[in-house]
């Protein structure tokens with residue numbers, strides 16, 4: 001049974017769907033939810049599933065505190081689900097090909113520093129794109145440049161707002177991210 005840790009900085013709707021998926025899985029178990037924000041709602045969601053939580057600061061992450069915790073918990077896979085800090089190289093090296101991220105756009109479009117959350121959907125709307133989607137990828141030393149594992153698209157109409165685009169993207173994330181993770185284990 002593989003041991004999964006989820007890193008998230010905010011609401012955690014993806015983390016919740018992943019915890020639901022692995023409640024009934026024989027391949028993996030979510031054993032830790034970790035956040036750089038002590039007020040993140042994802043920590044409340046973890047309590048519903050009796051998953052232990054861990055909070056840390058950017059400085060602590062960069063000093064190796066998060067890596068030490070992941071090693072202590074014998075984590076096999078690290079899942080980034082709305083995590084908004086750059087993962088340090090040392091942490092990436094500790095989980096070669098075992099760290100996965102979800103990005104709310106069709107990379108390589110709309111990736112890189114500053115491209116997260118509503119910023120992405122606002123850019124898609126501003127550019128008048130006729131589609132958007134999700135990308136699930138391995139994590140490397142650069143934002144959003146790791147090997148792409150999965151992508152799914154959804155149409156965008158002129159009537160869509162950044163908010164309705166976000167809803168469409170979230171629906172894709174919730175539909176596919178849990179299953180793609182399980183397929184990797």
Ligand SMILES: Nc1nc2c(c(=O)[nH]1)N[C@@H](CN(C=O)c1ccc(C(=O)N[C@@H](CCC(=O)O)C(=O)O)cc1)CN2
Pocket residue numbers: 080083084085086087088092101102103104112113114115116139140141142143144145146
């Ligand atoms: N080494 C890596 N770390 C992270 C990656 C990655 O691919 N390699 N993915 C991100 C997730 N992400 C997009 O999918 C992403 C998250 C945040 C940012 C960003 O610009 N962050 C801001 C800080 C925001 C904040 O502190 O609230 C910044 O760096 O200035 C870009 C992309 C997770 N980590």
Ligand SMILES: NCC(=O)N[C@@H]1O[C@H](COP(=O)([O-])[O-])[C@@H](O)[C@H]1O
Pocket residue numbers: 008010011012013014015081082083102103104115116117120169170173
């Ligand atoms: N570039 C990273 C990024 O923008 N990630 C995005 O943050 C949201 C988190 O939602 P959630 O907290 O409800 O799962 C998700 O849409 C995810 O793709």
